[in-house]
Amino acid sequence: MISARNHFHGIVKEVRKGAVNAIVKLETAGGHKVSSTISLEAVEDLKLVEGKKACIFVKATEVMMANENLRISARNQWKGVIKEIKEGAVNAIVKLEIEEGVIISSTISMEAVKDLSLSVGSHAVAIVKSTSVMLGEEE
Incomplete structure (x- = not known):
């Protein structure tokens, strides 16, 4: 178990090594590209x-939302449809x-x-820095 709400399975497509870090590119079963x-x-x-x-694990607090794709430095951008908004006093989930059955929480x-005028049924984009x-x- 892990506390990160967003958990996906993927296949490593590329490992680009630098002096200290590496960029690892994966692809999910649904064809979504993820860079870490x-x-x-x-x-x-x-x-x-x-x-x-x-x-792949991403905390919900690390997922930004937009109402369209943006030309920004964040490599991970996934288009989708809002299925649920849980409103709180200050924040919302x-x-x-x-993709069918694959949910990203933010x-x-x-x-x-x-x-952003976000509502259930509207289109949005989830954005996550690598x-x-x-x-x-995988176990």
Whole structure:
């Protein structure tokens, strides 16, 4: 078990090593591309190589929402339809379905929900920086 709300399975498509970190690119069963920046030590510990199955974890507080694709530095952008919004006094949990049965949860402010005019059934984009994507081994 892990506390990160967003948990996906993928296949490593590329491992690009730098001096200290690596960019690991994965693809989910639904064809979504995910980029993760992790330490070289983690790449070695997890034995990440092309073709290996891996798990992707992202905390809901690390997922930003937009109402259209943006040209920004965040590599991970997934379009979908909002399935649920749980409103709180300050924050909301927005659940975006990016493919049949695959939901990305985002914790954002109620002010952002209103400013973006987010509602159940509307289209939105979940955005995650690659440094916020954690990887793990498949069991």
